[in-house]
Amino acid sequence: MxxxxxxxxxxxxxxxxxxxxxxxxxxxxxxxxxxxxxxxxxxxxxxxxxxxxxxxxxEDYYVTRTELGILDAIAGEIAAKAGSGAVVIEPGSGSSVKIDKLLNALDRAAAYIGLDISKEHLISACEDLAARYDGLSVGAICADFTQPVPLEDLPIPDGKRLVFFPGSTIGNFEPGGAKALLETIRGWLRPGDALLIGADRVKSADILENAYxxxxxxxxxxxxxxxxxxxxxxxxxxxxxxxxxxxxxxxxxxxxxxxxxxxxxxxxxxxxxxxxxxxxxxxxxxxxxKFSIERFTALAASAGLVVKQDWSDARGYFTLYWLERA
Ligand SMILES: C[S@@+](CC[C@H](N)C(=O)[O-])C[C@H]1O[C@@H](n2cnc3c(N)ncnc32)[C@H](O)[C@@H]1O
Incomplete structure (x- = not known):
């Protein structure tokens, strides 16, 4: 793109x-x-x-299309759960493409903060968002989220936080690393805040191998x-x-x-x-x-997070989870 x-x-x-x-x-x-x-x-x-x-x-990489389809279907529900004036934080934000679905649905999001290790890409994507969403405060953090990210020292605006972690990036980690990353994200959440995370599901070997x-x-x-x-x-x-x-x-x-x-x-x-x-x-x-819903729920629980709701596509290829602190 x-x-x-x-x-x-x-x-x-x-x-x-x-x-x-x-x-x-x-x-x-x-x-x-x-x-x-x-x-x-x-x-x-x-x-x-x-x-x-x-x-x-x-064509072969079904992941993005499938997750975007789920987001289209549930955007209204997410907006209702997030409430007015949410502060959206997106680790591994990449091109910040999926966030459009949320920002268009949310009731006056107060701020968007992209966080990624890929500096030029991050800045370009966040500047593009700032240009397209009048009145939205857009910040960017270039960091490695496997290391401590001192959010408390950064100028994050006040408001209910919605951490958005799509793309099944969590699947790139071995179980111990995935737990540690979820614990890091849990540390960014205060009571009432939430994590909306996408995780890819187990499916047939040929579909999976062609996707990669x-x-x-x-x-x-x-x-x-x-x-x-x-x-x-x-x-x-x-x-x-x-x-x-x-x-x-x-x-x-x-x-x-x-x-x-x-x-x-x-x-x-x-x-x-x-x-x-x-x-x-x-x-x-x-x-x-790749995760079954049961396995992902257990992984989240091991990191002190509880699945409040989940949404999948009709084929059961991919699932989005709404998590809160246990
Ligand atoms: C699989 S891509 C997903 C991109 C996008 N979120 C999506 O859903 O299509 C992973 C993204 O996470 C970023 N990333 C990977 N490892 C990271 C790390 N340790 N710290 C921060 N960002 C990382 C990459 O630069 C990339 O933008």
């Missing part, structure tokens, strides 16, 4: 972007493991964010862009054409795994450190866990 050129003014922008050394540490540590792995948050440089937006437009290996090759480009980013930012010498994209559903862990598979024996250096990979060896780059 191309961001419009007109830009509104942000009420605040806080840059808590992690230092480049964090990216370097994660990559060097991850490439040194027996099963090489790199956390998926590092996909999201400016190019990675643009490619993610392109993924959401592909679309026919037009956009997800492959998204995965391979991580190597280009490493080469650019960490003085890497990785031959990107030595790697293929792979997406595989593993039913035991109820997740789609994305890997970069070495097509041939290859050797490269990153920040001066040498790595060797044999043909067929992989770098594990992302997990997308």
């Amino acid at each position: 191309t961001m419009p050129s007109h830009a509104g003014t942000l009420s605040f922008f806080n840059d808590l972007h992690p230092p480049k050394s964090r990216f370097q540490d994660d990559v060097l540590e991850g490439l040194s493991r027996p099963q090489k792995s790199i956390p998926p948050k590092h996909f999201y440089d400016a190019r990675g964010s643009a490619l993610f937006d392109d993924i959401t437009d592909t 290996d679309d026919a037009s090759g956009v997800t492959a480009a998204f995965n391979l862009n991580l190597l280009t980013r490493i080469n650019r930012e960490l003085n890497g010498t990785i031959e990107t054409d030595a790697f293929d994209h792979k997406a595989v559903w593993t039913s035991d862990a109820a997740r789609v795994e994305m890997h970069l598979v070495a097509k041939r024996d290859t050797e490269f250096s990153v920040s001066g450190q040498t790595f060797r990979m044999s043909a067929g060896e992989t770098i594990h780059t992302e997990n997308s866990h």
Whole structure:
């Protein structure tokens, strides 16, 4: 998706972007493991964010279309539950596309705060919202939400908070990490506040694998862009054409795994450190866990959150949950 050129003014922008050394540490540590792995948050440089937006437009990626359909159907209900003058906070906001459904339905939202690790994309999306919603106070926080985000020190306006966490981004975390992230978000909620979160459901392997290996090759480009980013930012010498994209559903862990598979024996250096990979060896780059309603409800409970209501599409592909502090 191309961001419009007109830009509104942000009420605040806080840059808590992690230092480049964090990216370097994660990559060097991850490439040194027996099963090489790199956390998926590092996909999201400016190019990675643009490619993610392109993924959401592909025929195979049912996730975004399905969640938008549910939001259309329930927008009035959400508006009634949120009440007047809500302060909406969106972690992992990306292009802030889904928020239009809420902002158009809510009764005079007081403020919108986008929070994302991808700085340029975040600023551009939030400035676009500020231009389009007259009278809405729009702030932006560039931060890694797996680290503490000191919301109490930031100029968040008063009002009932609605944290909006769509896209099944919660599924990118192993169970322990998902619990920790939900606990972080719980810490942002006061009594009466709520979390509206989207989580993808278990379904047939072919639908899931196609969603993460679309026919037009956009997800492959998204995965391979991580190597280009490493080469650019960490003085890497990785031959990107030595790697293929792979997406595989593993039913035991109820997740789609994305890997970069070495097509041939290859050797490269990153920040001066040498790595060797044999043909067929992989770098594990992302997990997308899928949840039954029961499993997600139990995960939320483990983080001190209670499901007050949930809404699914007719096919049972995706579910949105309204959570409050237990
Ligand atoms: C799967 S995309 C979802 C985007 C959008 N919310 C949607 O529903 O389509 C994940 C988003 O979360 C952001 N993100 C991923 N890891 C993050 C982290 N650790 N801290 C902050 N943002 C993160 C990415 O930059 C990206 O915008």
